[in-house]
Amino acid sequence: MIGSRGERLLSNLVILASTLLGCFSFLYPFFLPNFQQTPSPAGIRLSEMPLTMTLVLGLCVIALLFESQQGASNARMVALMGVLVALNSVLRYIEVAIPGPGGFSPVFFLIILSGYLFGAKFGFLMGAMTLFVSAILTGGVGPWLPSQMFTAGWVGMSAAILSPLVVRLGWQQRRGEIVLLALFGFGWGLLYGAIMNLWSWPFITGPADQYWQPGISFAETIARYGVFYLATSLAWDLGRSLGNVLLIGLFGTATLRVLRRFRERFTFVYQPAEV
Amino acid sequence: MPGGHAPIHFHPWVWLTWTGSTLLCVSLTRNPLYLVVVWLCVAIVHAAGGMGELARGSAPFPLWLSLTVVPLGALFNALTVHVGENILFVIPGAIPLLSGRVTWEAALYGATNGLALGVILLVFWVFNRNVSIPSFLRLLPRAFHSLAVVGSIAMTFVPCLQQQYQQIQEAQAIRGKQLRGIRDQLGLLLPLLVSSLEHAFQLAEVMTARGFLASLSPLTRSNLRAAFLGGFGLVLGGWLSRFWGLPGWIASLLFWCALALFGALFFLAMRQVRYTIYRPRRFGVRDGLAIGGPSLLSLLLVLNHLFPERGLLAYTPYPALTLPPFEPLVAFLLLGILSPFLVAVFAGHDSLS
Numbered sequence: 316m317i318g319s320r321g322e323r324l325l326s327n328l329v330i331l332a333s334t335l336l337g338c339f340s341f342l343y344p345f346f347l348p349n350f351q352q353t354p355s356p357a358g359i360r361l362s363e364m365p366l367t368m369t370l371v372l373g374l375c376v377i378a379l380l381f382e383s384q385q386g387a388s389n390a391r392m393v394a395l396m397g398v399l400v401a402l403n404s405v406l407r408y409i410e411v412a413i414p415g416p417g418g419f420s421p422v423f424f425l426i427i428l429s430g431y432l433f434g435a436k437f438g439f440l441m442g443a444m445t446l447f448v449s450a451i452l453t454g455g456v457g458p459w460l461p462s463q464m465f466t467a468g469w470v471g472m473s474a475a476i477l478s479p480l481v482v483r484l485g486w487q488q489r490r491g492e493i494v495l496l497a498l499f500g501f502g503w504g505l506l507y508g509a510i511m512n513l514w515s516w517p518f519i520t521g522p523a524d525q526y527w528q529p530g531i532s533f534a535e536t537i538a539r540y541g542v543f544y545l546a547t548s549l550a551w552d553l554g555r556s557l558g559n560v561l562l563i564g565l566f567g568t569a570t571l572r573v574l575r576r577f578r579e580r581f582t583f584v585y586q587p588a589e590v
Numbered sequence: 591m592p593g594g595h596a597p598i599h600f601h602p603w604v605w606l607t608w609t610g611s612t613l614l615c616v617s618l619t620r621n622p623l624y625l626v627v628v629w630l631c632v633a634i635v636h637a638a639g640g641m642g643e644l645a646r647g648s649a650p651f652p653l654w655l656s657l658t659v660v661p662l663g664a665l666f667n668a669l670t671v672h673v674g675e676n677i678l679f680v681i682p683g684a685i686p687l688l689s690g691r692v693t694w695e696a697a698l699y700g701a702t703n704g705l706a707l708g709v710i711l712l713v714f715w716v717f718n719r720n721v722s723i724p725s726f727l728r729l730l731p732r733a734f735h736s737l738a739v740v741g742s743i744a745m746t747f748v749p750c751l752q753q754q755y756q757q758i759q760e761a762q763a764i765r766g767k768q769l770r771g772i773r774d775q776l777g778l779l780l781p782l783l784v785s786s787l788e789h790a791f792q793l794a795e796v797m798t799a800r801g802f803l804a805s806l807s808p809l810t811r812s813n814l815r816a817a818f819l820g821g822f823g824l825v826l827g828g829w830l831s832r833f834w835g836l837p838g839w840i841a842s843l844l845f846w847c848a849l850a851l852f853g854a855l856f857f858l859a860m861r862q863v864r865y866t867i868y869r870p871r872r873f874g875v876r877d878g879l880a881i882g883g884p885s886l887l888s889l890l891l892v893l894n895h896l897f898p899e900r901g902l903l904a905y906t907p908y909p910a911l912t913l914p915p916f917e918p919l920v921a922f923l924l925l926g927i928l929s930p931f932l933v934a935v936f937a938g939h940d941s942l943s
Contacts, residue, residue, distance in 0.1 A: 401751060
């Protein structure tokens with residue numbers, strides 16, 4: 316039987332491996348030139364790479380979901396997550412019905428705050444489940460869903476990194492905490508768009524300086540993606556980033572106060588004294 | 591169709607397999623002739639009407655809408671990709687993106703991509719139409735039962751949220767509070783958040799009282815984690831084998847072994863989770879027949895993937911336009927997508943009359 320330390324190690328290894336493999340699945344266009352330059356007797360069927368990568372990404376989502384659901388392993392956390400996901404799904408439903416400016420989306424607000432307060436696993440689930448449930452509600456189930464779930468999950472998961480940082484800086488429940496969260500939201504607003512573009516970028520063809528073509532070098536791929544992103548996505552993604560900053564700036568302090576209060580109630584455990 | 595038979599509602603597994611199989615076809619080929627066959631099959635299943643649980647209530651999705659992406663794709667690609675030997679015309683000057691030769695090859699490639707996108711849209715529309723939300727949640731593997739519970743809570747809580755929002759709005763209005771700017775929304779959103787979390791707390795108490803337990807046994811968890819790591823190792827091995835220039839079938843085999851490993855261990859993990867279905871949905875003979883076509887098609891596509899040397903579905907119009915290959919046997923196999931429709935026809939499905 317594996318002890319609790321061994322279990323934790325295995326758990327962290329699974330999270331690390333699935334995150335790295337997921338990153339590779341998104342970034343495969345940047346590695347393809349290496350494959351292309353390697354002679355192979357059967358030839359490498361580049362047309363099948365997207366399908367393979369989608370399958371691998373699906374496996375990573377499954378592994379991360381499985382691992383993260385341990386973060387909602389008791390009734391209280393399940394109920395808490397269900398209700399928060401419902402709130403966030405309604406926000407996304409409103410966003411679909413009445414689109415905001417650019418890529419503005421209110422869903423990242425709660426995902427970031429949940430990941431920050433309740434930890435990486437909870438944050439990942441919050442992001443992934445929000446996208447899953449809201450896709451069902453809005454009829455938006457499609458091949459893009461695993462990528463969206465994965466990326467939104469990363470947003471929540473990575474927000475947990477801020478927690479020890481804020482403690483170390485002594486910014487808990489101070490203005491610095493909100494500033495840091497707002498900066499984090501701004502960064503992820505752009506990064507979310509940049510990652511989601513990669514889902515479709517290799518399929519798109521267009522002007523040679525902006526699009527991926529088989530056989531181009533790694534540096535050339537990055538340069539082309541950079542031009543593509545600046546030309547097509549930056550303005551759109553800025554809407555999302557600024558929206559995150561606005562929402563965290565306006566509602567962050569009050570929402571964090573409420574979530575902190577409920578966190579104490581939801582994680583309260585009664586242990587009778589040993590006789 | 592005479593007779594007045596009861597409408598057929600296929601099992602959600604039929605639709606899941608059908609969706610997966612069709613998406614696999616679309617992902618594996620850019621041969622426009624095969625894509626046309628796939629689109630026709632999906633369009634027939636779509637036009638046959640609802641054969642699932644949501645069948646009668648949902649609004650129709652016009653077929654032409656799925657085809658609008660074809661000319662758009664052709665136009666966009668032809669105007670922006672100046673690659674190919676058969677020139678249609680040349681856009682003079684130095685207009686960014688547009689100037690250069692407009693070729694038949696680029697137009698065909700754009701149209702083919704548009705058609706693939708159109709099929710994907712149509713397939714998901716058919717799936718969303720035929721599988722209800724409870725059935726969709728029930729499709730989640732039992733190993734993820736706590737996530738399915740999260741999803742169920744979220745789904746059922748959405749209407750409650752609407753009610754709560756209205757009540758808070760009315761209460762604020764009675765107090766004479768007017769919502770002018772975005773900052774005033776805090777007066778609505780915070781009470782909504784607090785009351786929702788209170789609701790979650792009560793729900794958790796009820797779940798605990800009824801013996802809800804979300805976690806798997808530690809041994810199963812460890813086995814699954816080890817299997818994940820093994821599976822990831824196989825995937826990595828597959829990539830490295832391609833990187834080192836080993837034959838393509840080795841990588842394919844490793845990828846499929848990883849998939850099989852994940853599938854087998856999930857099956858074992860699922861068996862450990864006990865659950866009760868109050869209204870079980872039987873998988874009947876008709877469901878078996880309807881799932882047969884897509885399953886066979888998927889199996890053959892996977893076999894084709896394992897032995898890439900054949901390249902049955904491959905086609906690209908670049909650099910010079912050629913007639914896409916068309917093997918009648920492949921087209922016949924693609925007709926497996928039609929099987930839900932064919933079963934419904936032979937069973938005398940009402941909505942086909």
